[in-house]
Amino acid sequence: MDLTGLNAPQREAVTTLHGPLLVLSGAGSGKTRVITYKVASLIFDHGVSPYRIMALTFTNKAAREMADRIERLIRLPVRGLLVGTFHSICARLLRIEKVMGGNFTIYDTDDQKKIIKGVLDDLNLSDSRSFSPGDVAGRISGLKNRLITPERFDLQIGNVFDEQFASIYRRYEMKKRKSNGMDFDDLLIEALEMITKNDLLRDKYQEKVQYLLVDEYQDTNRVQYELVRQLSNKHRNITVVGDDDQSIYSWRGADLRNILEFEKAFPDAKTVRLEQNYRSTATILDAANAVISRNKARKPKTLWTEGERGDKLEVHYLYNDLEEAREVTRRIRTRGPKSTVIFYRTNAQSRTLEDELRNAGIPYVIVGGLRFYERKEIKDVLAYLRLLVNPADEVSLARIINLPKRGIGDKAYASLCEFAARLQIGPFEALSRLEEALEFTARERTAFSVFHNLCLALSAQRQETDLVSFVQFVAEQSGYLKYLEESEEEQAGERLDNVSEFINAVGEYVERNDSPTLESFLQEVALLTDMDAVKNDTGEQVTLMTLHAGKGLEFDYVFITGMEDGLFPISRAEEEGGLEEERRLFYVGITRARKWAMLTHAATRRRFGTTTSAFPSPFLDELPEHCIRRIDRTGGSTSFALRDKPAAAPLFNEVRENRQAMPSYEHFSQEDGLLRNGMKVQHPIWGKGTVVMVSGLADNMKATIKFQNDAVKKVMVKYAKLEIVGG
């Protein structure tokens, strides 16, 4: 195969076939390309069967792209190659090996919270402030990522709180199991158990996986590490690529030690470093390198480019979030929407941007936030399908037993569950033994049996038709479509459209797969994010997403919005290492850009419906001045008056140090860097004026200026870009 698309170290990584290999390198250095070429070369040059190669990516989209690119490199369709995310590949193995019958339901965060809510109710902890379903879910996931089972947790109980939590955790696991369901963490854990506890299966998969390749290795967690070890244990041909500076998922259990200590875990490992960046301009790289070099916990690396210097990045200081959105929109209008991304730290920030883009008639697509498959109407239809595949699924049953309304309210459902518990069966199974129950009212009994007959009818139809017609049949016969049609709700029309779109998606799935089944469709869908539907940078539309979602992508033009202290870095990131992770996130953001980037700060922003003000992000001070142009459009007084309030003290000591280290501003030419009363200055917006008062020190220096039109403004010297025109 033609390896001329690779530089020397890349080629070395690709041609190192045997043993453990680590590629640890900075952004845009061609790590993903190494994996792609290596897989292609293994198949094409070395005759390795695609069935013997497993490649793990971070998103489904990355997996699909990789598979496409491999086929293009080989110029042949490839069958049997295992490319996917850890979660999707694990789900697939578990289904194939019929773990939990193979028809398990994958519970997303929403389902998970419902189970936990039920548990809290059972344990009378619902109104305990210490336990909210979301918190509990997060804590449970944290434990599971570290392979701490309820039994193991029991051993480390230290107080009453732990004890209560332990019983929640235990009961959650029990309920989930009763429903034949798995949460996201279970997919990895169960797959790991499967290959560690079952000798036959271990041999099978260790033998099968002749080559294992992992992208974005810096964001793998403990369980994923164990999986990697197990799967590569026989052939030991393991290639991992990653960048410790781009590790941004520690809150989800990602453990940097996996990549930093790879050589310890695999002592015979070879390490390759890629140092040439093929993505960004020199200016972008300078800026990114300067920022990331402030982190202490990292492996230093070199990153250079042969590319041109490119334009300076721009840092805009704006009055509020609306102005920010307008400024971004204005830039996009002149340049066009092609290959442009707008990043933000939190999903809630997208709305203002969206509104402005819509007003300006600029096409855009939002990635993240509410996933398509998380919409209510989609989850409703999915619940019917899940229940038919897995009748033990109590979350789905509870969701649709009275949707549309069938006269089975909370009370009736509760008494069904009680009856079921007495028989030690699930509530769905109980529906087929109604005659044994004495407690139901005549009305309830009829309602139950009508619902039960409906399910039987739907189930019977499943064998009769193809998948698409079946899903259509379910949507109709369940009465759900009718319910939407008759709904008075404003969004009812949109919901109906979404259901049709969902049915189209079933069609696409059927076309894409050799042996489509409802089971595999449901499991695939549970792991899809709407990242996966995003066109690769080609479309004539702007992409909006969080910085986290940007990992691994590239765009010509990058906008990073919301550069405010408390928002980015986010104020909650105060725990150990939190600031460094925020900085890595900033690094990831900047390095997505090929040509140019613009960063915006809004002095005030609407949050929770009220206006809040914030200091500029300390990260803005970490950018070398020769890489950037600062533009202040706050209009002087208003926003910076707010800065006088002591409310928002800098969050991090480290930040404060950085600030002091950074007082060089190009428009600020006086040797001692001080303005004096009576000086004549030029302000970019307000024009010429005379300094009447100076207050504050260093970065907090403020000048009160009387302008020629007699307006008196107080401005932050640091940002106002004052030019001294006479003393």
Add this chain to the structure above:
DNA sequence: GCTTAATAGGCGCCT
């Protein structure tokens, strides 16, 4: 059991 109105509470990132 169902509908409507009031209000609590949320926003950190995601498989």
Add this chain to the structure above:
DNA sequence: CCTATTAAGC
């Protein structure tokens, strides 16, 4: 600001 949940009324 938005949505999701709860209380009150039918």
